[in-house]
């Protein structure tokens with residue numbers, strides 16, 4: 001029995017899907033203690049958009065540590081923080097005509113969501129928040145109330161309140177925004193006027209459901225008309241995952257608040273921020289605090305990642321090319337295996353393939369692991385195989401990953417065929 005089985009809590013999940021002990025990681029690759037290597041199509045669930053241990057990010061971090069740069073400083077001012085804010089403003093915000101203030105929260109995504117929800121409630125004086133079906137916003141109580149998944153909600157142990165839910169685009173064939181609009185103007189609809197709407201432009205954990213630019217624009221319009229704040233949770237879909245730095249860029253909307261985490265630190269270091277329109281900055285000092293607000297090491301690698309990857313549109317073009325490459329193969333697999341697959345999901349390098357059920361998706365993930373590939377599932381039934389490689393993946397590495405997936409799908413299809421032959 002391993003020390004993990006003996007001592008670590010049952011709450012682990014990824015460790016169950018990929019039962020080995022990892023020793024090293026570089027770029028798109030993970031290495032285990034058996035000398036086996038795995039191509040990483042999980043990428044820290046989106047925390048490793050630039051891969052593992054990127055040499056230039058690593059060098060910036062080592063240089064900072066070697067020079068005794070401040071590691072922990074609560075929310076005090078440091079060179080590392082000043083540089084990050086300046087670079088983010090110059091490279092990301094100004095070219096996109098966005099003006100936001102930065103709130104550094106505790107280092108997890110869920111804490112940044114808490115802060116955004118609290119601020120929206122404080123500024124508007126309203127309690128209700130509108131969130132969408134299949135939305136995922138984290139697992140601390142406030143954020144969990146906005147999360148749809150029953151498995152996660154069930155862990156709360158208390159009623160989760162303060163959130164109303166409306167159908168996301170494409171959900172059960174319902175036009176959720178028409179419903180929302182009608183409810184807002186019907187004084188007997190039972191919907192308390194919300195402080196804010198929180199939305200993912202592509203739902204990550206919810207199964208790679210995509211909102212179109214038109215739908216997002218309409219949502220923004222409804223929010224403006226009714227004086228409701230719009231929060232984009234770009235924790236997973238942001239930092240280039242869909243091809244642009246922010247996932248909402250193709251829609252042209254300007255959210256009131258944007259929440260970033262996962263890959264914002266660049267190197268897999270914990271860091272979260274809330275971007276807020278200046279007029280919303282009505283916080284009293286320390287009103288939302290935390291010991292680890294602003295991780296100086298993450299500021300260093302975050303700023304370096306912006307310098308390296310976002311000063312030109314090279315990475316965006318690379319993401320588009322790799323996304324096309326992946327999509328072409330997935331189209332073929334969809335046609336080849338109607339017994340396994342239903343449809344394709346997502347956009348950019350946030351794509352997936354929906355399987356007939358969660359067992360098929362899970363069997364494919366397992367077969368991939370045996371072949372040397374780490375890939376997870378998403379969606380309400382875990383039915384979507386989710387391709388989440390580092391954005392920096394090379395064309396050849398993408399082929400390798402796809403090759404493992406094709407072999408895994410063939411294996412699962414064969415097992416299914418022999419099973420159904422026996423049954424008939």
Ligand SMILES: *Cc1c(COP(=O)(O)O)cnc(C)c1O
Pocket residue numbers: 107108109110111113136137138139200204205233234235236237261262
């Ligand atoms: C991962 C995620 C969160 C929660 O972030 P944690 O760091 O796990 O707390 C919130 N929203 C979205 C969209 C996420 O993908």
